[in-house]
Amino acid sequence: xxxxxxxxxxxxxxxxxxxxxAWMILLAATGxxxxxxxxxxxxRLDVSHDEFLVLCxxxxxxxxxxxxxxxxxxxxxxxRLTYQVACLQHAGLVTRTxxxxxxxxxxxxxxDKARRLLTExxxxxxxxxxxxxxxxxxxxxxxxxxxxxxxxxxxxxxE
Numbered sequence: 001x002x003x004x005x006x007x008x009x010x011x012x013x014x015x016x017x018x019x020x021x022a023w024m025i026l027l028a029a030t031g032x033x034x035x036x037x038x039x040x041x042x043x044r045l046d047v048s049h050d051e052f053l054v055l056c057x058x059x060x061x062x063x064x065x066x067x068x069x070x071x072x073x074x075x076x077x078x079x080r081l082t083y084q085v086a087c088l089q090h091a092g093l094v095t096r097t098x099x100x101x102x103x104x105x106x107x108x109x110x111x112d113k114a115r116r117l118l119t120e121x122x123x124x125x126x127x128x129x130x131x132x133x134x135x136x137x138x139x140x141x142x143x144x145x146x147x148x149x150x151x152x153x154x155x156x157x158x159e
Contacts, residue, residue: 018144019148021144022144022145022146022147022148023148025137026148028136029136029137032136033128035132036128036132037049037125037129040128044120044124045121047088047091047093048087050074050080050084051084051087051088054081054085054108055093057073058070058114059110059118063109064097064107064109065107066105066106066107067081067105067107067108068105070108092113093111093113095108096108
């Protein structure tokens with residue numbers, strides 16, 4: 001696995017306000033996690049990273065989600081999502097059903113096969129996320145991230 005680029009600076013020397021600097025660190029950390037996660041997702045689940053994100057959303061919604069809601073949550077065009085869901089359906093990982101009373105509405109549900117695969121892969125996936133963040137973010141970056149949620153950081157410190 002290739003080394004990740006250095007983490008953006010968390011110092012106050014730059015032009016950006018604290019919140020924007022923290023946001024940039026969050027984006028960089030997310031990119032680092034996604035970079036490492038792609039290979040694990042492909043190996044363990046045999047799906048693309050974007051398809052994996054759909055599976056993760058559905059894993060948290062036992063009753064399923066409408067296609068429009070998935071597109072909204074992932075910030076993806078509906079046409080792209082339609083292709084991804086079709087690939088997942090072809091792999092036997094999701095089912096699509098029409099929404100009662102709405103002829104254009106389509107709801108997507110995880111199959112038992114997808115639930116089993118996610119359960120089996122969860123340790124490797126969570127370990128990849130944790131290791132990626134630990135490799136990428138040091139104390140200065142964590143402090144910068146806390147600047148995004150100052151009220152929450154204060155509550156956590158006193159609890």
